[in-house]
Amino acid sequence: MGLAVVRDLRDRRAPATDEELEDFEVDVLAGFVLARASAGLTDGTVRGDVSQLEQIRDWFGRPLWEMEPTDADAYFGRVLRGAPSGTRLARSQALRTYFAFLELRSKRSCTR
Numbered sequence: 001m002g003l004a005v006v007r008d009l010r011d012r013r014a015p016a017t018d019e020e021l022e023d024f025e026v027d028v029l030a031g032f033v034l035a036r037a038s039a040g041l042t043d044g045t046v047r048g049d050v051s052q053l054e055q056i057r058d059w060f061g062r063p064l065w066e067m068e069p070t071d072a073d074a075y076f077g078r079v080l081r082g083a084p085s086g087t088r089l090a091r092s093q094a095l096r097t098y099f100a101f102l103e104l105r106s107k108r109s110c111t112r
Contacts, residue, residue, distance in 0.1 A: 053098055067095075
């Protein structure tokens with residue numbers, strides 16, 4: 001048996017379509033929900049987290065994984081400036097938890 005040339009398949013893959021990105025975003029959020037539920041959080045808590053994330057997503061207009069620190073600064077510093085501190089806290093905690101989930105998911109997929 002001879003040797004074969006190995007190529008990186010990412011170079012050959014076409015960019016994701018808008019529909020594929022939307023489907024992936026839904027899958028990631030579903031994974032977040034499942035992870036939170038399997039960690040023993042109540043349905044109400046998970047629903048609250050998702051609601052907070054959806055509100056941030058509506059403002060941002062793009063998948064949350066594209067959010068940069070300057071975007072978060074703008075959101076929490078300007079958009080939520082007059083919001084009650086409990087609202088700011090709930091949104092920031094949901095966003096922090098979401099990014100922790102994304103980081104763990106990314107590390108897990110890199111080890112496969």
